[in-house]
Amino acid sequence: MSKIKTCVSLYSLQDEYLNKRMSLEDIFKFLADNTVEGIEFLPDQMMPNAPHPSEETLAEWDRLVSSYNMRPVIADVFLNTNLYKNRELTPKECVDLLIDEIKLANRLGIRLIRLVSMVPAFVIEPLLPYAEKYNVTLALEIHAGLSFDVPKTQEFIKEMKRLNSPYVGLVIDAGIFCKRLPRVMANYCQQHLGTNQEVINYVNNIFAQGTDPRKVIIEHNGFPDDLKKLLKSDADHFFAHFADGYENEPYSILDEYMPYIKHFHFKLFEMIESGEEYSIDYKGLLKYLHEKGYDGYVSTEYEGNRWVLPGNPMEEKEQVLAHQALIRSVIKELEEQEVY
Structure with missing residues (x-):
């Protein structure tokens, strides 16, 4: 059996949420009705006052997770080092902000945090005791346009390898595997x-x-x-x-990093009539991950919403479901091949 599991990033439904066509409960219900079991959550986007939400907000979160039998897989966390106009945050301020995010993730039942690209490597070591205490892994996103050869990414990876902790790793954004421009x-x-x-x-x-x-x-x-x-x-x-924000790398670029990879963003720009994603060969990528024994989640992350032409309908829900259908069908095919 394949160890690859699927989930949906709520980033994919941000326009529905922002424009109040869907509440957070509507989103949970929509995903549950379509047999989506896992979610990738953005506290900054959909949880008021995060990382310090009220008890009422937390109680509502508990209710939604329980009522819709939803598994919170990963929290997307941002570190705004330019919070002030006249200076960058000090190392201590950066660490303190991320400690709060670790505590919130633990409270939400989430065991993995995605650190946005370019988070400085100096935060890792002082955060490790908190990651261990609260059982929350920290993983830097390797994002298209900010990939493995970017100096700050290299610094993080070097520190990750030095510390060699199960609580530090990487999230891979599949935008680095574009075969065609979106x-x-x-x-x-x-x-x-x-x-x-x-x-x-x-x-x-x-x-x-x-x-x-x-x-x-x-x-x-x-x-x-x-x-x-x-x-x-x-x-x-x-x-x-x-x-230049879309990259065309071979899957083999991941070979040396597989032991550190905790999660994947399966970027979605456009599902087409053939049932495939226009820019990225997900059959090829899933086959690679299956052969490597990847044991983790791949998360639908729809970004085509930012390119919808004025006057055209927003099709976030339709695109998400079509992408999930593609991923699940490929995983099923790989499992059947394994049996025979």
């Missing part, structure tokens, strides 16, 4: 902002060659000259700069 992003930039189709074609061709814009920019120490010639408007520049 079509919804390109369509938005062209139809709403006015990006030149030639610029979009240029970037699409980069992916077609098996690489990605970020690598090309690093190789040329900036935009290549032939791309610069195509950039004629603010919309062109916006698109070109934003395109």
Whole structure:
């Protein structure tokens, strides 16, 4: 049997929540009705006064988790080191803020925290006693555009390996495995902002060659000259700069990190009629994880919502369910292959 389990990040339904089409209870009910057992929760987004919610808020959380038999898998935590205008937070202030997040996660029944990319490595060692006391693991997100070769990411990984604790690890964002540029992003930039189709074609061709814009920019120490010639408007520049946030890495980049990986964000930009995700080969990624014996959750994280054209319907719920269906079908297929 595959050890891979599925859940849904509530980030995927943020527009429904923000615009009050769905309450937190509506979201729980929707997921439970569609046999989703696990959730990835963003306390800052959906829990008033986090990380210090009221007793009433906590009691309501307990009721929802119990009533809908929902498993809280992971909490997404942000560390705003630029909280003040005139200075960055001191190391002690950073650690103190994250101690509060660890305590809240424990209270919510969550045993894993996702630390947002670029969290400084110096927080790990002083946080370890609290992680152990409250049984909450800390995992840095390896996000597209801020991947393994970024200096701050390297610093965190170096410290993680030095400490070698089961309470420190990584969350991998599948946006580092884009085989194609998200079509919804390109369509938005062209139809709403006015990006030149030639610029979009240029970037699409980069992916077609098996690489990605970020690598090309690093190789040329900036935009290549032939791309610069195509950039004629603010919309062109916006698109070109934003395109370097999607990476095209081989799955093997994870080989050395598998012992440290605690969770996956299965990024979703657009489900298409074939039942697949337009940019990312999830069949290939799940096969890789299955073969590596990955024992953990993969979380649907829908980000296509930010690229919905004005006047078009928001389809967060539909996209989430289609993505869950894809993941579950692939896992089932892998399990059946294992039997035979």
